Amino acid sequence: MPTDCISYSETNYFSNLILDYLSQKSELREFYQHFPSLENFELQISEKEQNYDQSIRKDLVNVLEEQYSNIEVSDLTKQNFELLRSENTYTITTGHQLNLFTGPLYFLYKIVSTINLAGRLKDKYPNKNFVPVYWMATEDHDFAEINYFNLHGKKFNWNSNDKRAGEGAVGTLSTEGLDEVYKLFAAEIGGGENADYLKEIFKKAYLEHDKLSDATRFIADKLFGKYGLVILDAQHPSLKKHFSDQVKNELFEKVSHKSTSGTVERLNEKGYNIQVNPREINLFYLTDDYRERIIEKDGNFYVHEKEIFWTKDEILKELKDHPERFSPNVMLRPLYQEVILPNLCYIGGGGELAYWLELKSYFDTEKITFPILLLRNSALIQTEKQNKKREKLDISIPELFLKQHELINRKVRKISNIDIDFSPQKEHLVAQFQGMYELAEQTDPTFLGAVKAQEVKQLKGLENLEKRLLKAQKRKLKDEVERIANLQNELFPNKSLQERQDNFSEYYAEYGQGLIEKLIQNLDPLESNFKILTFGQE
Template sequence: MPTDCISYPESNYFSSLILDYLSEKSDLEDFYNRFPKPENFGDQIKEKKSSYDHGIRMDLVNVLKKQYSGLDPSESVERNIELLELENTFTVVTGHQLNLFTGPLYFLYKIISTINLTKQLKEKHPDHDFVPIYWMATEDHDFEEINFFNLHGKKFKWNEADERAGKTAVGYLSTKGLDEVFKLFSAEIGGGESAEFLKSLFEEAYLKHTNLTQATRYIADKIFGKYGLVVLDAQDAELKKHFISYAKNELIDQISYRKTSEVVERINSLGYNIQVNPREINLFYLTEEMRERIIERDGKFFVHETQISWSREEILEELREHPERFSPNVMLRPLYQEVILPNLCYIGGGGELAYWLELRSYFEAENVTFPMLLLRNSALLQTAKQNKKRERLNITLQELFLKQHELINRKVRKISNIDIDFSPQKQHLVEQFQEMYKLAEQTDKSFLGAVKAQEVKQLKGLDNLEKRLLKAQKRKLKDEVERIAELQNELFPNKSLQERQTNFSEFYVEYGEQLVTELMENLDPLESNFKILTFGKE
């Protein structure tokens, strides 16, 4: 398969914080433990091995076996679950919401990055084993973020959902109402072997499993089980009991707020945007009916917008008796993950890594090893015909990632038979006015304001003339402009990155299992570039 790449800065889609992190800028060194280079994993293994409570392993394995019962997992998955009992086995983790039918394409890229990194680690450290983990965000309650997917430019939305949607954790939601989505999806996807697989996958997942957690696990296992991916739902009392002491610290001492607030100020002072601001208590109270914030006032604890309240002693008793009812938010979930897993590295998108970078001092305060942070692979998938069209239009890969108006203006200027750049005229005008400023200084300084006003007016006039000329040329070159816009709209749906918009089924129906195998072969988790992968023939 033909592949190409551009650098992340050239894509124009990544924040300055992430670009500076990738370039290992010295200002950010205090916010992470080790940069994810191959030579750094050995020390990470040693540190995690010495700090991790290996007694958790048996509970982890028992929970996974329980969750996989009735799923008929592959031998690779069964073997990886068994390996987690051993002290020389470590994990690489990615996390993701329970998006309907996997949501956007980057669901695949996250998991593939994770699987491929475990393979590379095994080659470099053959005396250890490495298990790829997909941590399902079953405790998230933002239903509006997960209840749709995009296919062929159409939005397939889960409308007739469980009445608890948006009130409790999405993992609890029944799959009610997804039969209607299935009908629409089946009609859209058409026929053929790959289409039939996708219909079967959707039907088995959502129409034959009772809740969203089970459905998502089924899909992830069917696509990636043969590669050994282990899917974990951490909302389990057997796992949550290992987080009791940390949740107690959160309730009583509010360690995460104190530690991350300091870091947030430092990140802000460096000129970066803050991804997540911490709360005083970063825990929710979770039941099958609700997930609401826990608030402390005057020594008492309350569940937001309910009548539930406890004294200090009562809430600690509730925590001991029902740890599964205490749900970490985005600031606390990373710590919970690293407490219960023998994990070395977290793989996520730019937004995820941005909030992880706020957490190192909190981890240190709780004596939990901070994982290495790796940006997931990013890719643009195109057909050979689209690539040929780009070449005929004389658009470089870097130009393809420009905002559409910038791309069109640049190409119109390039292909026009007249010069639409008035920069020389503007420079000449500025030079002329410099002479007038000197003259005003020597005669009447009160004249300076009038000179300045006239300069601004004439420069603005040249700007307007340049814009009108460019607009006229766009009309004249209408066919060329339309072809440029059409190509970019195909590859950047909704003027956004394809991986953040398009569902994998759009490509799977065309290329089948080849889609996954080609991505597995061409996405290197430690290669810090944005990949462009070309499918099919011209």
């Protein structure tokens, strides 16, 4: 399969923070431990080995086996369960929300990056074992972020009847009502072997499982089980009990807020946008019906907007008896992950890495090893036909990523038989007015303002004329302009990156399991560039 690539900076879709991290700018060096390279994993392994509580492995495997009890587990995933019992086994982890039918296409890229990095590390360090893990964000309560997916430009929305939607943890939500979405999906995806398989996956996941977490695990396992992916729901008392010490520190010492506030301030001073601002207590209280913030007032602890409160001794007892009810928010979830997993690396998107970079001082305070942070692979999928169209239109790969008006203006100027660039005329005009400024200064300085006004007026006139000529030329080249716009609209739905909009099913229906196999073959997690993948007609 033909591939091409451009730098992340050329895409114009990544923040300065992420671009500077990828460039290993000195301004960011204090905010992470090791930059992702095969050689640096040797240091990471050594640090994690000394820091990880090996006794957690038994509970981790027991929880996984319990959660997979109703799934036909692949041989490689079973093997990875057993490997996790061993002290020379480490994890490579990505996390994702429980988006309906996986949500945007980059869900696949995250997991492929994780699987591939585990393989690369096994080749480099054959005496160690590396297990790819998908951490399901089952404790999130933002239902509006996960209840839809896009297919063929249409939005498929799930209107849940579960009264806890938007209030409680999404992992426990009932899948009731998804039969209606299935009918719409089945009609849209059409027929054929691949489409029929997608319909089967959707139906078995959502119509034969009662909870959203179980349905999501089923889908992810169907797609990636053969590659040994381990899927974890960490909302379990056997795992949460190992996080109790950190929860106590959060409740009574407000450790995350104290340790990250300075980091947030320094990142701000360096000109970076802050992804997450820490609260004083970054914990929720989680029940079957709701997930609400815990706040402290006058030495007692309250559940926000609920008639529930504890004294210090009472909340300690609650934590001991029900550790699963204490749910970390986005600031604490990374620490929880690194406490319970023998993890070396977290793989995420730009937004995720942005908030991870706020956390190193918190990890240092809690004496937990900070993982290597790796930007997930990004890619644009195009067909051979689309690639030939691009070449015929003489559009380079970097030009393809321009804003549409910039791309069209550039191409119209290039293919036009007249020069619609008045830059030389503007420069000549500015030079002429420079002489007028000097003359006015020598005669009567009060005329400087009048000269300036005239200069602005004439420059504005040239700009308007340039725009009118360009507009006229666009009309003259209407067919060419439409072909350029149509191609870009196909590849950048809603004027955004394809991976952030389209659902995988649109491509799976066309290419089947070959889609995932080719992603596995072509996405190198340690190759810091944006891939363009050209698929032929299967």
